[in-house]
Amino acid sequence: MKQNLDLTLYLVTDSQMAPAGKPLAQIVDEAIQGGVTIVQLREKTAETGDFVRTALEVKKVTSKAGIPLLINDRVDVAQAVDADGVHIGQDDLPIEEARRILGDNKIIGVSVQTAEEAEEAIVKGADYLGIGTCYDTATKYVKVGPQGPQGVRSVWEHALKTGQRINRPVHAVTIGGVNSYNAVHVLICTRTLADNVSLDGLAVVSAIMTAESPKTAAKLLRSQISFALESSWVAKQDNSKPLGVSRACQAIATVFDNVKSGKTTPLVQHITNQVVINDCANACLALGGSPIMASDPVEQHDLASAVSSLVINIGTVSDHQIAGMHAAMREARLHNTPIVIDPVGVGTTPFRKQVVKELLRDYGAHVIKGNAGEIAALFGSSEMQMRGVDAVGGGFKDPAKVVRELSRRERCVVVMTGKVDYLSDGVSTFAVHNGHSLQGHITGSGCMVGTALGTFIHQVANGDLLVGALTGVVAINLAAEAAALRSDVKGPGTFRAAFIDEMYNLTVDTLLKNMRVERVK
Ligand SMILES: Cc1ncc(COP(=O)(O)OP(=O)(O)O)c(N)n1
Numbered sequence: 001m002k003q004n005l006d007l008t009l010y011l012v013t014d015s016q017m018a019p020a021g022k023p024l025a026q027i028v029d030e031a032i033q034g035g036v037t038i039v040q041l042r043e044k045t046a047e048t049g050d051f052v053r054t055a056l057e058v059k060k061v062t063s064k065a066g067i068p069l070l071i072n073d074r075v076d077v078a079q080a081v082d083a084d085g086v087h088i089g090q091d092d093l094p095i096e097e098a099r100r101i102l103g104d105n106k107i108i109g110v111s112v113q114t115a116e117e118a119e120e121a122i123v124k125g126a127d128y129l130g131i132g133t134c135y136d137t138a139t140k141y142v143k144v145g146p147q148g149p150q151g152v153r154s155v156w157e158h159a160l161k162t163g164q165r166i167n168r169p170v171h172a173v174t175i176g177g178v179n180s181y182n183a184v185h186v187l188i189c190t191r192t193l194a195d196n197v198s199l200d201g202l203a204v205v206s207a208i209m210t211a212e213s214p215k216t217a218a219k220l221l222r223s224q225i226s227f228a229l230e231s232s233w234v235a236k237q238d239n240s241k242p243l244g245v246s247r248a249c250q251a252i253a254t255v256f257d258n259v260k261s262g263k264t265t266p267l268v269q270h271i272t273n274q275v276v277i278n279d280c281a282n283a284c285l286a287l288g289g290s291p292i293m294a295s296d297p298v299e300q301h302d303l304a305s306a307v308s309s310l311v312i313n314i315g316t317v318s319d320h321q322i323a324g325m326h327a328a329m330r331e332a333r334l335h336n337t338p339i340v341i342d343p344v345g346v347g348t349t350p351f352r353k354q355v356v357k358e359l360l361r362d363y364g365a366h367v368i369k370g371n372a373g374e375i376a377a378l379f380g381s382s383e384m385q386m387r388g389v390d391a392v393g394g395g396f397k398d399p400a401k402v403v404r405e406l407s408r409r410e411r412c413v414v415v416m417t418g419k420v421d422y423l424s425d426g427v428s429t430f431a432v433h434n435g436h437s438l439q440g441h442i443t444g445s446g447c448m449v450g451t452a453l454g455t456f457i458h459q460v461a462n463g464d465l466l467v468g469a470l471t472g473v474v475a476i477n478l479a480a481e482a483a484a485l486r487s488d489v490k491g492p493g494t495f496r497a498a499f500i501d502e503m504y505n506l507t508v509d510t511l512l513k514n515m516r517v518e519r520v521k
């Protein structure tokens with residue numbers, strides 16, 4: 001990497017966003033104090049003379065801080081002020097020409113949207129790539145819609161392969177709609193599984209330029225970026241040590257005991273459906289959690305710092321609930337609160353599919369839980385279908401592979417419920433053989449699994465999400481087994497009440513004795 005080229009937090013300026021009377025150089029100065037590591041002066045409408053004058057003012061600030069100043073598009077302006085380099089787009093001066101004019105010591109960054117553009121830019125000697133756009137942005141008109149973090153990831157993976165092929169280091173940021181709410185998701189989702197390589201950082205315009213305090217905004221972004229770059233608890237990498245059964249069982253017992261014994265009482269926020277809301281609240285209480293059902297967008301900000309985990313269930317989703325889900329998930333990401341998504345009936349209508357697609361694209365999840373039909377719809381498989389909220393079909397040929405692959409794609413734990421439940425974090429995959437057929441005869445038994453996941457995963461916020469998810473699945477299934485055995489249970493109605501009782505009565509000893517957890521390939 002060129003000396004001084006630290007792309008961790010990349011500020012691209014837009015003086016039209018600056019508050020009236022506040023000089024651009026002052027904004028840049030404050031942003032650098034907050035942790036910006038590189039600045040690009042982007043003045044799309046300025047006359048050359050004004051551009052040069054502004055560049056000289058900003059350069060005083062960046063030089064004092066010892067960070068690079070790049071100029072957007074205009075190689076002549078970069079030369080005039082002896083900037084550290086330029087950032088050029090696909091329609092600007094060709095890279096070779098910019099390099100010929102500026103020489104080898106200057107930084108040249110190039111915007112790319114596709115794998116082919118990335119490959120070309122690297123081969124032609126770009127020092128870094130600006131991959132995007134990641135999300136919709138009001139800052140710039142873009143011809144092609146946003147790629148989302150998964151689209152950015154595929155360009156990044158190709159860029160890294162190109163670098164390996166020609167033995168050249170590759171550096172990149174992503175840009176477009178990036179802010180402190182989605183920074184962690186973007187960085188975790190774009191990290192490669194094979195080599196564990198993250199983007200170098202994030203580039204933002206409005207997240208800093210429009211902030212009341214550019215310093216505070218930059219500081220928050222920096223802390224989110226550091227969290228994402230340092231955290232290994234969400235997306236398991238290929239070289240992560242797989243979890244063995246005996247270690248998993250011990251860990252499940254510990255997580256369960258911590259909640260059941262009251263050592264910790266997670267506050268589990270639900271935005272869930274009208275059918276199961278009461279059962280889920282009772283299940284949460286019975287398992288040792290504290291439920292709060294809160295879906296209005298207005299209260300999400302105030303709730304967020306107290307919440308231990310967030311369960312999003314789209315069973316009876318409406319426009320108002322969607323707004324609440326977006327607000328809650330934004331806040332959850334900011335607070336690094338684990339999110340469970342239960343995509344109820346996602347295969348049934350295009351509307352539900354779109355709702356889930358947008359939530360996963362914008363914020364991702366820590367755990368996705370669904371029945372086989374829902375998992376098939378998310379995975380894009382026709383092996384299973386949906387009728388309403390139920391799965392229809394003969395089952396997956398290789399269910400373990402489906403959950404593992406979906407986990408790897410979405411960078412989260414995937415839980416698929418059924419007669420046998422399958423769980424994967426992309427590296428370790430487990431089958432849980434507990435449960436009872438009566439679970440299939442009451443409404444909301446799957447939603448209560450979502451509740452149980454929310455109740456136990458907060459425990460492992462810095463550890464193993466898969467263990468938290470396994471704990472929830474095992475606890476629910478053992479409660480169902482115990483309830484079904486009771487002499488007072490005569491059918492679904494009595495089972496429903498007994499089910500909650502047995503969640504309440506479940507002990508760690510019963511759990512250790514009766515759980516049937518198998519590691520699968
Ligand atoms: C870091 C970074 N990445 C991408 C861009 C976009 O550049 P470009 O495609 O040239 O578009 P304009 O910025 O010129 O509108 C960027 N500026 N910075």
Ligand SMILES: Cc1ncsc1CCOP(=O)(O)O
Pocket residue numbers: 012132133136137138139140175176177178203204205206207
């Ligand atoms: C310059 C640029 N290039 C691609 S998107 C974009 C603007 C990003 O702005 P914001 O961070 O405000 O979404």
